[in-house]
Amino acid sequence: MLRKILPEPLQRKLRPFKKNLFKNLFGYDFQADGLMSTGHNLEFMEDLRFKEAWEYSLSENKNNWGGSVPDIRWRAHIACWAATNALKLNADYVECGVHTGLLSHTICHYLDFNSVASKFWLFDTFEGIPLPSVDEKERKLVENYNSKYYFDCFSQVKESFSIYNNVHLVKGLIPESFRNVDITKVGYLSIDLNNADPEIATLDFFWDKLVKGAIVVLDDYGGTTHYIQKKAIDKFCLDHCIMPVTLPTGQGLLIKNT
Numbered sequence: 155m156l157r158k159i160l161p162e163p164l165q166r167k168l169r170p171f172k173k174n175l176f177k178n179l180f181g182y183d184f185q186a187d188g189l190m191s192t193g194h195n196l197e198f199m200e201d202l203r204f205k206e207a208w209e210y211s212l213s214e215n216k217n218n219w220g221g222s223v224p225d226i227r228w229r230a231h232i233a234c235w236a237a238t239n240a241l242k243l244n245a246d247y248v249e250c251g252v253h254t255g256l257l258s259h260t261i262c263h264y265l266d267f268n269s270v271a272s273k274f275w276l277f278d279t280f281e282g283i284p285l286p287s288v289d290e291k292e293r294k295l296v297e298n299y300n301s302k303y304y305f306d307c308f309s310q311v312k313e314s315f316s317i318y319n320n321v322h323l324v325k326g327l328i329p330e331s332f333r334n335v336d337i338t339k340v341g342y343l344s345i346d347l348n349n350a351d352p353e354i355a356t357l358d359f360f361w362d363k364l365v366k367g368a369i370v371v372l373d374d375y376g377g378t379t380h381y382i383q384k385k386a387i388d389k390f391c392l393d394h395c396i397m398p399v400t401l402p403t404g405q406g407l408l409i410k411n412t
């Protein structure tokens with residue numbers, strides 16, 4: 155409710171107090187990103203390798219996200235888990251929807267990506283969600299994201315990932331930009347485009363390239379503001395006889411079994 159009344163800068167200032175209030179008053183172990191958790195083992199957040207990876211990613215992203223990087227550590231943990239699973243699959247990594255790389259920086263640091271024998275392909279316009287491709291029903295939401303968070307970040311992101319020899323940025327409109335690269339086998343696919351049509355086009359393009367055992371992380375599958383995406387993904391899953399799982403983080407997961 156406060157989110158609707160208070161202006162964004164004030165909400166940002168109040169966020170740490172709100173967090174501690176919930177923690178102290180109600181005994182939550184974790185309260186962020188739409189989650190309030192109690193009685194759960196959160197060792198993963200204290201794991202040194204994960205902690206360092208997250209902190210590193212935060213430092214690379216601190217000036218983005220309107221100056222207030224969302225605490226998506228639980229989502230990042232899921233992404234690191236799915237990316238770790240791909241280490242044994244002898245296939246490439248793909249992220250569609252990168253922005254300034256909050257998830258992908260966490261993964262690259264976590265896996266020490268220079269030591270990984272695969273490539274990591276990062277697809278984005280790197281200048282926000284292209285409105286012409288957005289469905290009328292999602293337009294308001296997308297306009298809001300574009301004005302709040304996205305900017306021409308290509309040179310910044312290029313520079314920040316230049317420490318990795320095997321991370322490749324592909325700038326352009328999805329799905330058209332898929333034609334510019336030759337990717338045959340994928341072991342990790344992350345989709346976070348915040349609009350339905352290119353998300354489905356991504357699944358269509360990569361589904362047959364996913365190797366057996368690969369995991370697809372659908373960043374906003376369970377988010378109530380992304381219901382149009384969910385419906386479109388559910389139809390894709392039905393057509394391909396697969397069942398997505400909704401996680402408490404709001405992410406969805408698919409496993410390629412064949």
Ligand SMILES: C[S@@+](CC[C@H](N)C(=O)[O-])C[C@H]1O[C@@H](n2cnc3c(N)ncnc32)[C@H](O)[C@@H]1O
Pocket residue numbers: 250251252253254255256257258277278279280281282283284287304326327328329346347348349352
């Ligand atoms: C929520 S952000 C991604 C955040 C990112 N996963 C992270 O970890 O920080 C969504 C991104 O999708 C990109 N995007 C959305 N639709 C696109 C399209 N059709 N083609 C290319 N990029 C697109 C936007 O430019 C934006 O950077």
